[in-house]
Amino acid sequence: MSSTGQLRSKVEKTLTRSRARSAALTDCLDGTDLLAQHSPLMSPLVWDLAHIGSQEELWLVRDVGGREPVRPDIDELYDAFKHTRSSRTALPLLSPEEARAYVSSVRDKVWDILAASPLDGRRLERDGFAFGMIAQHEQQHDETMLATHQLRTGPAVLHAPPPPPARVSAQGEVIIEGGEFTMGTTLDAWALDNERPAHPRFVPTFAIDVAPVTNGQYVEFIAQGGYERSELWSERGWLHRATEGLIAPQFWERDSDGTWWRRAFGVRAPVRPDQPVVHVSFFEAEAYARWAGKRLPTEAEWEKAARFDPSTGAVRKYPWGDAEPTEVHANLGQTHLEPADVGAYPAGASPQGVQQLIGDVWEWTSSDFEPYSGFEPFPYAEYSEVFLRGDYKVLRGGSFGTDEVACRGTFRNWDHPIRRQIFSGIRCARDV
Structure with missing residues (x-):
């Protein structure tokens, strides 16, 4: 052919x-x-x-x-x-x-x-x-x-098999050495305008967690007063938490015995401790990271961790390489109706061992949605340009509900920092 x-x-x-x-x-x-x-x-x-x-x-x-x-x-x-x-x-x-x-x-x-x-x-x-x-x-x-x-309320109408179990340990963090890498893309034919152009970006040395923050870790944050300690929140985030009465991720409920449950697509089930937490706002993600003694990654840090191969100095389309995603690489495309436990996709790890950067949950970054130098709106301004420099934070990596065609190492999603109906989660980073 x-x-x-x-x-x-x-x-x-x-x-x-x-x-x-x-x-x-x-x-x-x-x-x-x-x-x-x-x-x-x-x-x-x-x-x-x-x-x-x-x-x-x-x-x-x-x-x-x-x-x-x-x-x-x-x-x-x-x-x-x-x-x-x-x-x-x-x-x-x-x-x-x-x-x-x-x-x-x-x-x-x-x-x-x-x-x-x-x-x-x-x-x-x-x-x-x-x-x-x-x-x-x-x-x-x-x-x-x-x-x-x-x-939507009412009985379940969507059905899918459960995601695969954890296959490897996914704990700790990885040190990403400082240096320049190529951020964005000019060569990917289907990349959208806000991903362009490719440009050099220097990123200082930093540490990033091997896996997204889990439900079990987030329960500890709640148990230790995470929603009650104003010092963990930004001024704007604390005001939003108080105004909305936030006490847990969206769709979570706690029984009288202290057990947490999560409602997903009409099904109520106990919160799984090793599953990435989902349906948290940027403000919640930011507060969790501060409680953990860390911070959210910038989107440049996230992209370097996801795409850069230190052995060759090259950048990849995906953490595992340039091959299109399969079921062994990532939880994408509504194949499953929930995130997989951390450690479920070792074949999808980056060259430095960072796991599940693609799929499962969108990961909040600390970056505002701004254009790259040399940005050109194409083919219409309403896709990206009208949102740039607004009240939006960048999310990276896709979720279990993201299709592979709309997910790659350069793909940029964005939303208001209060939003949590989206399939959003957390990965922490820290200075080194």
Whole structure:
């Protein structure tokens, strides 16, 4: 098969995987649940589904394909910047049946466009970027829809096998020697604008934990008054903790005998001590790190720990190398509905032995979401540029709900420091 044929096959598989997941997240619910707003932080699930089709139509059908619009009448309805999430239930949304028919009709046209595309030429189409961008967009909304499922009340409708058990010890920390490395990317064809360009970054020597912070470690933080000691929190974080009455990660409950339980996708189960803690805000992560005598890593530190190979001086796409993720490397793609215990993915470790940097939980960093020097918005400002320098902290590494197409060593996620409905966790670092 030619290189173009291989790329076309990759695009087809990636788009098919994304659509299968979107269908799985919406076909399991009736129309009432799809149209409902399960949290003011989230859109109705049917809005996400039609929005996925709308973006695909705008970029692949109209722009890349040069075809006539499918539904120009709904462009504004599914423009994420025209309507807040909390207001979308009041809109004249497509019904679930209409939304499914719409995204199907758009996808049918996309298959024809993909078959005819040389996957080359202008920047948007070169190396299949536009198709990769749309696949990433759909998978990002799929993870958002998964978070909506977590906020939804009612019996479980999503099911998946448990993650693998721990296979190796994942304790202690690793020293990352100071020096320069190449941060970001220019070569990754499907990397998004905020990951670009590649640039040299000097990072002083630091230590980073081998594994994410576990539930057991976080229970100790709670037991030792972590939510009651203002000195562990930033001024803004303490005010937020007090205002919201935070006493534990979101979705945790404590029985009268002191046992902690966690509700996940309609199932209530005891908190597993060796599982990475999930659903904590930046402020909680920051307070935990201070209690542990450490701090959160900067995103440059995180990326160096994840990508840099000190034996060669080269950077990798993933901690384990440039090979695409498999089930032995990381917990990704909603294969499981929870993080795996630390030590479950030794094959995914970095050259220096840092584990589970990819998948399981998004890891808060101390860095604000800012552009790299030489940043150019592409292909539209609303993906990154409008969020840069706002009230956002960077998260790295992906979660169990992140697909591999939207997760790599350079991928940058961001959110407000108060957010914890996302699949966010903690990894600590310290100065050396």
